[in-house]
Amino acid sequence: MSAPLTSLDRPNSYIGRSVPRPNAKRLLAGRGRYVSDLRLPRMLYAAFLRSPHAHAKIISIDAGRASALEGVHLVATGADLAKICSPWTGTLDHFKGMISAPQLPLPLDRVVWAGQAVVAVVAESRAIAEDALELIEIDYEDLPIVADIDSAREGGGPLINPGSANNVCFRSQLDNGSVDDAFAHAAHVVEEELSFGRHTAVTLEPRAIVSDYDPSAEMLTVHHATQTPYQFQDLYSRHFGIPEARVRVIATDIGGSFGMKLHVYHEDMAVVGLSILLGRPVKYVADRIESFVSDIHARDHRVRARMALDAKGEILAMDVLDLTAIGAFSTYPRTSVVEGNQVIRLIGAPYRFKNYHATLEVLFQNKVQTSQYRAVGHPIACAVTERLVDMAAAKLGLDPFAIRAQNVIADDAYPQTSPTGYRFEALSHQACLKRLHEMMDYDGLRAEQAELRKGGIYRGIGIAAFVEITNPSPAFYGVGGARISSQDGAIISLTPSGEVRCLISVTEQGQGTEAIISQIVADQLGLAQEHVKVITGDTEVTPHGGATWACRGAGIGGETALQATRALRRNILEIAALILQEQQSALDIIDGEVVDAGTRNQRMPISEIARIAYFRSDTLPPGTQAQLTVSHHFAPQGYPFAFTNGIQGCSLEVDVETGFIKMLKHFIVEDCGRVINPMLVDEQLRGGIVQGLGAALFEECRYSETGQLVNGSLADYLVPMPMEMPDIVIAHVETPTADTELGAKGCGEAGTAAASACVLNAVNDALTPFDATINSIPITPTKILKALKRF
Amino acid sequence: MSGFDRSLLDDADETVRVRFTVNGRKVACEVAPRETLVDCLRNALELTGTHAGCEMGACGACLVQLDGQAVHACLMFAVQADGARIDTIEGLTESGVIADLQAEFHRRNALQCGFCTPGMLVNAHELLSQVTRPSRKDIRDALSGNYCRCTGYEAIVDAIDAVAKARSESGGVT
Ligand code: FES
Ligand code: FES
Numbered sequence: 001m002s003a004p005l006t007s008l009d010r011p012n013s014y015i016g017r018s019v020p021r022p023n024a025k026r027l028l029a030g031r032g033r034y035v036s037d038l039r040l041p042r043m044l045y046a047a048f049l050r051s052p053h054a055h056a057k058i059i060s061i062d063a064g065r066a067s068a069l070e071g072v073h074l075v076a077t078g079a080d081l082a083k084i085c086s087p088w089t090g091t092l093d094h095f096k097g098m099i100s101a102p103q104l105p106l107p108l109d110r111v112v113w114a115g116q117a118v119v120a121v122v123a124e125s126r127a128i129a130e131d132a133l134e135l136i137e138i139d140y141e142d143l144p145i146v147a148d149i150d151s152a153r154e155g156g157g158p159l160i161n162p163g164s165a166n167n168v169c170f171r172s173q174l175d176n177g178s179v180d181d182a183f184a185h186a187a188h189v190v191e192e193e194l195s196f197g198r199h200t201a202v203t204l205e206p207r208a209i210v211s212d213y214d215p216s217a218e219m220l221t222v223h224h225a226t227q228t229p230y231q232f233q234d235l236y237s238r239h240f241g242i243p244e245a246r247v248r249v250i251a252t253d254i255g256g257s258f259g260m261k262l263h264v265y266h267e268d269m270a271v272v273g274l275s276i277l278l279g280r281p282v283k284y285v286a287d288r289i290e291s292f293v294s295d296i297h298a299r300d301h302r303v304r305a306r307m308a309l310d311a312k313g314e315i316l317a318m319d320v321l322d323l324t325a326i327g328a329f330s331t332y333p334r335t336s337v338v339e340g341n342q343v344i345r346l347i348g349a350p351y352r353f354k355n356y357h358a359t360l361e362v363l364f365q366n367k368v369q370t371s372q373y374r375a376v377g378h379p380i381a382c383a384v385t386e387r388l389v390d391m392a393a394a395k396l397g398l399d400p401f402a403i404r405a406q407n408v409i410a411d412d413a414y415p416q417t418s419p420t421g422y423r424f425e426a427l428s429h430q431a432c433l434k435r436l437h438e439m440m441d442y443d444g445l446r447a448e449q450a451e452l453r454k455g456g457i458y459r460g461i462g463i464a465a466f467v468e469i470t471n472p473s474p475a476f477y478g479v480g481g482a483r484i485s486s487q488d489g490a491i492i493s494l495t496p497s498g499e500v501r502c503l504i505s506v507t508e509q510g511q512g513t514e515a516i517i518s519q520i521v522a523d524q525l526g527l528a529q530e531h532v533k534v535i536t537g538d539t540e541v542t543p544h545g546g547a548t549w550a551c552r553g554a555g556i557g558g559e560t561a562l563q564a565t566r567a568l569r570r571n572i573l574e575i576a577a578l579i580l581q582e583q584q585s586a587l588d589i590i591d592g593e594v595v596d597a598g599t600r601n602q603r604m605p606i607s608e609i610a611r612i613a614y615f616r617s618d619t620l621p622p623g624t625q626a627q628l629t630v631s632h633h634f635a636p637q638g639y640p641f642a643f644t645n646g647i648q649g650c651s652l653e654v655d656v657e658t659g660f661i662k663m664l665k666h667f668i669v670e671d672c673g674r675v676i677n678p679m680l681v682d683e684q685l686r687g688g689i690v691q692g693l694g695a696a697l698f699e700e701c702r703y704s705e706t707g708q709l710v711n712g713s714l715a716d717y718l719v720p721m722p723m724e725m726p727d728i729v730i731a732h733v734e735t736p737t738a739d740t741e742l743g744a745k746g747c748g749e750a751g752t753a754a755a756s757a758c759v760l761n762a763v764n765d766a767l768t769p770f771d772a773t774i775n776s777i778p779i780t781p782t783k784i785l786k787a788l789k790r791f
Numbered sequence: 792m793s794g795f796d797r798s799l800l801d802d803a804d805e806t807v808r809v810r811f812t813v814n815g816r817k818v819a820c821e822v823a824p825r826e827t828l829v830d831c832l833r834n835a836l837e838l839t840g841t842h843a844g845c846e847m848g849a850c851g852a853c854l855v856q857l858d859g860q861a862v863h864a865c866l867m868f869a870v871q872a873d874g875a876r877i878d879t880i881e882g883l884t885e886s887g888v889i890a891d892l893q894a895e896f897h898r899r900n901a902l903q904c905g906f907c908t909p910g911m912l913v914n915a916h917e918l919l920s921q922v923t924r925p926s927r928k929d930i931r932d933a934l935s936g937n938y939c940r941c942t943g944y945e946a947i948v949d950a951i952d953a954v955a956k957a958r959s960e961s962g963g964v965t
Contacts, residue, residue, distance in 0.1 A: 020897050027905025028893040030840020030880030034906065037839035127823070204844045204852055204906040204940050255842070255906030256940045288845045510903030510941055683900050686943025714849035714938070722934040722944040727927075751943075 014519040018679035021515040032253040035208035035225040036285045043281040047129035049119040051111035054366040054707025056140040065135035071128040076120045078106035081273040086239050090330035092480025098170040100330035101161045105270035112328030113368050114708050115293025145366045145707045149325045152363035160364040170337045170362040176419040177355030182317035186308035190391040195776045197700035198300040205255020206291040211272045212281035221248045227548040228262040233539045234483050251537035257509040258374040264332045292712030298373035301380050307388040313396045315407045317355035318348050327369030333482045337362045342377025345420040349467035351407045356419035366707045378753035386464040386757040427645040428733045432669040440649045440667045462762025463649045466754040470746025471555035471642035487635035488557045489543030490564040494628040496614045498607025499531045505545020506557030507537045512680035513553045517561045524565035526589035551746025559740040564632035571627045638739035646670035648754040654766040659781030663726040671733040672747035686728045688751020694720040696759035809873040814882025822869040829853040831869035840880035840909050851937035854913040855879045861917040880909035895950040903941030915951045923959050
């Protein structure tokens, strides 16, 4: 299935072309401008003393010697910052009954995880600030620790929030159809408990912020390595009581983000406060160890799930319990329950069944918060569903492709509503399944697997179908009371020399936002891409919008650019028609020239229109006011989300002596609607898959019983490196959304969504001859050897 | 690593004067003995193209050339580099020696956020100066100390592979 041809498919269209990113050359020359590179006049440096305890009372803080150290400008505690910063609470109204304690930049009297920042020092250099930290003495009194899901649920166990009845942050249930009945009458039931370790984003550039408060202008400027500058403009304004128009957040180049850099961090709020207290720029860059203990983590779920099927292998029902432990607080402003909420709502998404029951329980524990990180909830929902589907296939003697072909929602059956309440406009599971089967030469792989097994080589083949949430509407956060925009804005101008500047609210983290926006503008205006300059990431300059989260840059930002450009084009042609004494409809713009729409004969360059409009408006008919700058906003309407889908496959080899897994090849067929730049989409998919493979095979934040992170460095926390990663084969199916002209949906999380599920199924497939199963992510050599009873 | 005097490390507070040739220019700077080379390059010399991702030799973001060899600038004190010739991404760019690698990375989009990229380029440059036609596996192995969180590595491997091919077809290492 490919998209119907529209005006976007003209022969010279930029839409659908793999053009390189114009802004990447700077980065290749080492001329990136990351916040960690920034140095401002009179800038000072912050460092934080962190709690060595996972849960303790702060009895006293003695910072006298630190304050006296030469070069130290300020030592601040929780009480100092609480005077200028109002507390925040990480709950949303639409999560009924959700609780979380108020938070401040630094704690007043209690620490709740090991690594929590307790005291801030500001000094003339980071080294001096760190020297001063060593001179601070804090007296703690240990409190009992809640270190995992089980201890959090224990009745009568320690409580994290004094005054609360238990450690439950949020509970939720979904119930649709007649689940009990379906299970009672099912021919087959499969059941499994799956666990998913904590992991974290590990952006190569750690979190970085330079806050610059100028008391003379009463103006706060924050250079912030974030995906969402407008959200932070709003938060800094409200929590520090500075009018919004006097808060400017600038997000320049960012060394990776993946959802991790859109949460409120205690240190960041502290740094803003410190710069207000000092009236000087203050810089803070987390070092790698600090990143591990203070960046949000993700996942940490334990899911018990069962699936009922009829005798022919038709899925009848699913019943799920998801337990997840998040940390001592829920993050702000997006909360820490969104992941669990998406787990229970995405489970079973590719399939046709109608009976569904799910319980979600979100628990507090004494660890750093978990929250939204790339593919929020998706890898868990996908792994749970796809593992059960494979187990069912094995039970029924069906091939994994066959059981999926039998159960996926048919491509011609849309629109559909899932039993969890999601509304699907149009997905393409059947087409994707078929394509993957051919692309991976499935039958050939199976034959090879059988042959190799005879020689004691154990290969596994896994597949996993997925649904991804993209283009979120206000139904995501707005309904819950969060001031997180789902619309985007663009200001687009024809410059006096006939070029185009587009200021847009979506931001760039290297995924190619600026490239695709310039492609869309160039395409819609009829101009070469090199004449389009895209500007992002500065709240003083670019209009308010959602920026980058949850896969919305192309789908929402792209549509905003498209509509803005069409408006500018109309305005240009209006002036052209006046100058040329023509009907506006008889004119078009091609390659920077106004032409006759019918004959394509050139009439005049758009630079000439700009010249006349800006410098010789006296030659235009009286009453004409040329509008060569257009501002335009676009908010998604129609479906609350533009769901996408796809399927991944992989082939791997398990060494049953050592437990090591070698990834041989990975495949993905993905449908993100209209593809604007195939090369960039493919890189998003590959990058996402590699992050997913990291989670599947290596990544886990490991804690001791006392709540200490024991592998908080890049030597101990394993991330996927080049020699371990396979080549990845990609194919596309295109089902554009009809909710926008552009038809684009997101693709940034598709890779991560199904990679774990795919590997889990492949490893279990490889272990079939041994009657050994794996039900836990990451799949480490130790777990394999344990499953094989060799360890 | 010539001319390093261990007694320089004795007094942690006193700065010492070190001299190197950085990107073809002789420079001197005052550094504290505890200051790493990556901090000295980024702060005192304002060569911010060299990045710090882990400060423990694991990620490769800080790779520079020291006397013609790729080294981790986070694992060396600035004083240890006294007297050395150092080439960073800025110098390698200006001299044009990695222009083909940069062009191929650009053409294939072998980078996203770009934070790992200078280190990747330094390492790729070193690999290609040692092995004329590395296999894809050789390339993946050579990059095994360079972490990239954004890309799937494949485009990076493709780009290096293409440059190796082009260089060997045009008559050897340039
Ligand atoms: S910063 Fe030197 S290897 Fe990571
Ligand atoms: S491009 Fe971001 S870390 Fe490699």
